[in-house]
Amino acid sequence: MPILYRRLQEGDGYAYRCIHLESLKVFPDNFGTLYQDQVNVPILLFETFIETGSKDNFMIGAFAEGELIGIAGVRREERPKTRHRGEIVQVFVKPAFHGQKIGETLVRKVIDAAFLLPGVESLELSAVADNSAARRLYEKVGFETYGIRNGYFKSGGNYTDQRFMQLSKEKYLSGDPA
Numbered sequence: 642m643p644i645l646y647r648r649l650q651e652g653d654g655y656a657y658r659c660i661h662l663e664s665l666k667v668f669p670d671n672f673g674t675l676y677q678d679q680v681n682v683p684i685l686l687f688e689t690f691i692e693t694g695s696k697d698n699f700m701i702g703a704f705a706e707g708e709l710i711g712i713a714g715v716r717r718e719e720r721p722k723t724r725h726r727g728e729i730v731q732v733f734v735k736p737a738f739h740g741q742k743i744g745e746t747l748v749r750k751v752i753d754a755a756f757l758l759p760g761v762e763s764l765e766l767s768a769v770a771d772n773s774a775a776r777r778l779y780e781k782v783g784f785e786t787y788g789i790r791n792g793y794f795k796s797g798g799n800y801t802d803q804r805f806m807q808l809s810k811e812k813y814l815s816g817d818p819a
Contacts, residue, residue: 642705642706643705644703644704644705644710644741644743644746645703645704645705646701646702646703646704646746646747646750647701647702647704648699648700648701648702648754649691649699649700649701649702649709649712650691650694651691651692651693651694652692653691653700653702653709654684654688654689654691654692655688656702656709657685657687657688657691657700657702657709657712658685658688659709660709660710660711660712660733660735661679661685661687661712661731661733662676662679662680663733663735664712664731664733665679667733667735667736668733670769670796670801671768671769671772671775672731673794687700687714687731696758697715697716697717697727697758698714698715698716698717699714699715699754700712700713700714700731701713701714701747701750701751701754703734703738703743703746703747705738710734710735710737710738710743711733711734711735711738711743711744711747712731712732712733712747713729713730713731713732713733713744713747713748713750713751714729714730714731714732714751715727715728715729715730715751715754715755715764716728716730717755717758717761724760724761725760725761725762725763726761726762726763726764726765727755727758727761727763727764727765728764728765728766729748729751729752729755729764729765729766730766732744732747732748732766732775734747744778745778745781745782748778748779748782749782752764752782752808752813756810756813756814761810762809762810762811763807763808763809763810764784764807764808764810765805765806765807765808766779766784766805766806766807767803767804767805767806768803768804768806769794769801769802769803769804770789770801770802770803770804771801771802772804776804779806780806782808782813783808783812783813784806784807784808785806785807785808786804786805786806787805787806787807788804788805789802789803789804789805790802790803790805
């Protein structure tokens, strides 16, 4: 089955909302946001970005037979001194589609689109430190760990460490995997 990748646009906000909420249900430990908090928000931040066609804050979607099955987004820094940076957010592929390199393709497409934004020089992301599949994916496309923050999230009495990674435009465009 062919997978179509494209930037989410006006009219895709509801499909985005559904898959974002699904990601929080399916992998609650991999995201810093709680399903029960997000489900009650009338309009999610990225729904607004999608429906208004934000140039600096966007989602790339993967579609199978018209169904949104994966997402990866970019959120650009707003302050003048930090606008040269962006953050990759909300990477998720429905479990039924795992193992088909859809996540990798989404991440590569969102990196490409982010680095086309005038002035963006680097991208950052964070992932739960013990999520080895996410770490391998991000390292494969060129991200490097610059730190791990212990006890970054707390849920009940459990703490989760968070890995922080970055990728420079120069390194990415050079094709240097190291």
